[in-house]
Amino acid sequence: MTTYEGEEESIETPPFDLLRMPVVGRFLTWRHSRTVLQVPLLLVSVAMILHGLLGPSIAPKNLATVLSWVHFRGVLILVLLCAGNFFCMACPFMLVRNAARKVFRPQLNFPRVLRNKWISVALFAGILFCYELFGLWSSPWLTAWVIVGYFGLALGVDGLFKHATFCKFVCPIGQFNFIASTVSPLEVKVRELAICGTCGTKDCIKGARDPKDELVVLQRGCELALFQPAKVGNLDCTFCLDCVHACPHDNVGIIARMPMEELSVDAVRSGVGRLSQRKDIAGLSVIFTFGALMNAFGMVSPIYALESWLGAVLHMRSAGTVLGVIFGVVLVVEPLVLLGVATWATRRVVEVRRGWLSTMVRYSYSLVPMGFGMWLAHYSFHFLTGALTIVPVVQSAAVDLGLSVLGAPMWSLLGMPVGLVKPIEFGFLLLGCAGSMIVAWTLAEEDSAERAVGAFAPWAVVCLLLLAASLWMMALPMDMRATLMAG
Amino acid sequence: MVRRRGEATRRLTLVAGVFSLCVAMSACHQSVGAREAIEVRHTVKPTPVRAQHSLLVLELVGHDGKDLGGAQIQVELDMAHPGMAPKFSEAKEGTPGHYSADLDLDMAGDWVVVVKARLADGRRLERQFALQGVQP
Numbered sequence: 001m002t003t004y005e006g007e008e009e010s011i012e013t014p015p016f017d018l019l020r021m022p023v024v025g026r027f028l029t030w031r032h033s034r035t036v037l038q039v040p041l042l043l044v045s046v047a048m049i050l051h052g053l054l055g056p057s058i059a060p061k062n063l064a065t066v067l068s069w070v071h072f073r074g075v076l077i078l079v080l081l082c083a084g085n086f087f088c089m090a091c092p093f094m095l096v097r098n099a100a101r102k103v104f105r106p107q108l109n110f111p112r113v114l115r116n117k118w119i120s121v122a123l124f125a126g127i128l129f130c131y132e133l134f135g136l137w138s139s140p141w142l143t144a145w146v147i148v149g150y151f152g153l154a155l156g157v158d159g160l161f162k163h164a165t166f167c168k169f170v171c172p173i174g175q176f177n178f179i180a181s182t183v184s185p186l187e188v189k190v191r192e193l194a195i196c197g198t199c200g201t202k203d204c205i206k207g208a209r210d211p212k213d214e215l216v217v218l219q220r221g222c223e224l225a226l227f228q229p230a231k232v233g234n235l236d237c238t239f240c241l242d243c244v245h246a247c248p249h250d251n252v253g254i255i256a257r258m259p260m261e262e263l264s265v266d267a268v269r270s271g272v273g274r275l276s277q278r279k280d281i282a283g284l285s286v287i288f289t290f291g292a293l294m295n296a297f298g299m300v301s302p303i304y305a306l307e308s309w310l311g312a313v314l315h316m317r318s319a320g321t322v323l324g325v326i327f328g329v330v331l332v333v334e335p336l337v338l339l340g341v342a343t344w345a346t347r348r349v350v351e352v353r354r355g356w357l358s359t360m361v362r363y364s365y366s367l368v369p370m371g372f373g374m375w376l377a378h379y380s381f382h383f384l385t386g387a388l389t390i391v392p393v394v395q396s397a398a399v400d401l402g403l404s405v406l407g408a409p410m411w412s413l414l415g416m417p418v419g420l421v422k423p424i425e426f427g428f429l430l431l432g433c434a435g436s437m438i439v440a441w442t443l444a445e446e447d448s449a450e451r452a453v454g455a456f457a458p459w460a461v462v463c464l465l466l467l468a469a470s471l472w473m474m475a476l477p478m479d480m481r482a483t484l485m486a487g
Numbered sequence: 488m489v490r491r492r493g494e495a496t497r498r499l500t501l502v503a504g505v506f507s508l509c510v511a512m513s514a515c516h517q518s519v520g521a522r523e524a525i526e527v528r529h530t531v532k533p534t535p536v537r538a539q540h541s542l543l544v545l546e547l548v549g550h551d552g553k554d555l556g557g558a559q560i561q562v563e564l565d566m567a568h569p570g571m572a573p574k575f576s577e578a579k580e581g582t583p584g585h586y587s588a589d590l591d592l593d594m595a596g597d598w599v600v601v602v603k604a605r606l607a608d609g610r611r612l613e614r615q616f617a618l619q620g621v622q623p
Binding site: 057058059060061062065066069070135137138301304382383385386389392411412413414415477 | 565566567568569570571572573575594595597599601615620622623
């Protein structure tokens, strides 16, 4: 019998298990539930691509732009806040990939040197950069091509490499979801660790094969190399529920947990390792947090003045170069300075056993809730104020196809008034900051119970600076520009 | 051997199909209104254009250079970002062939103006132009 770390916790009854709920639980444990969720999203994706390429060129009237930049992002972040990584569960790219793998059986293993988050960090930053530079939100055509590119990349990577290489090492949306889901209240986890100790098959990771033909996979195990009994938190978990279906003991659930708690846990995680030793995941956290600020900063007026000023001072005429400088400062220089100074200050107060970089890496995770708060405030603003705009866009698309059953487009439909949404946004930002403070305090207490205040203070200052910047941006009137350095 | 060759052909066909589809899709780009021998000249006042009530002045000129009076014109104002409702207004004719419409530019940024006209002879035309960098 094997014992696993934290086994003593299993005597407590989990407070809530989604898979034990009457209707939802039965649906999710059904073998084809994921496909049922994926098919509608695939159909919507196809509609978005077609409308983006062939429909109106005005963004507010096109399914590709309205669904991508208003509804998808808004719903995604709200579901992450209220539940967990359910978008990855319903990901349409994986449906196409699975179909393609019936033709292409990947033979290669992803190169060991690339088995980290650096590619996806670069892609994530790259998408944020292209979003600003090319004004993706204003172009249905480009948005449609982004979706096509996503399908192509998923097919290409997973057509060549075995397992869930695209999800784990490449997909920038997936990485966003992984980091964001650290603040989610639900987690796919083992119900009773003691049962795993008696398990001899380890199907949750190995899967099940046909005893008559070893090449036939009856049930996949975790393609992201997360061994359930040693899994900690939501990092790298796509909620695919392969482990739920594979477990012969019905011992895996979607269980309530304390949001954000995993950010301060430094135990060895299956498929991930120790967070304090993962510079790539720390880099992802930093891009996640400061990228949220950059993405929001791109929507307010002062960016005009900054771009013009930078262009004049640096004698740059290229919008891409000016934007590159701004991105470099916000995503690289600013975090290095802020985190560097905070780490130095913490190490002055507390004798930390780990190294300088390791300390910075560990504390960098405390900024994730603040970043999440900013993404939440920004994306939910667009969603809540424009939720109903999808109705006239669908009506208009139907009219274009010669279908009048949905009636004339009701263009006056919008969403909640801005005045009502603004206080909600400020609340999200304050919650995010409070969450970051809690994580930073927990880390500081672990480093030194006696001098926790001193270790915590520098990170509290960083959180407050980020909060001040976020509140300032959210208080400004929105400025929907699509062309950099225009006017 | 035969089976392997069949599989290879199937894969090649799939790749070629996807490639052809991508090439065909890259040509898909809706043109903004058909070009007709009618010129729609436009100016927005005051300049520089700011986020406030502004005036769109239109001039419709036929292929023979004569102003086209008597048209019914609807002006649609869209933000560049999705998630916002378009604004509609009717253009009023001043001197023949010269029209003006109110523009409610209530936000800084990029806007798209769509002009839909029904000419006196019943012909319809639609033009679209961008108002970029509307200042706060």
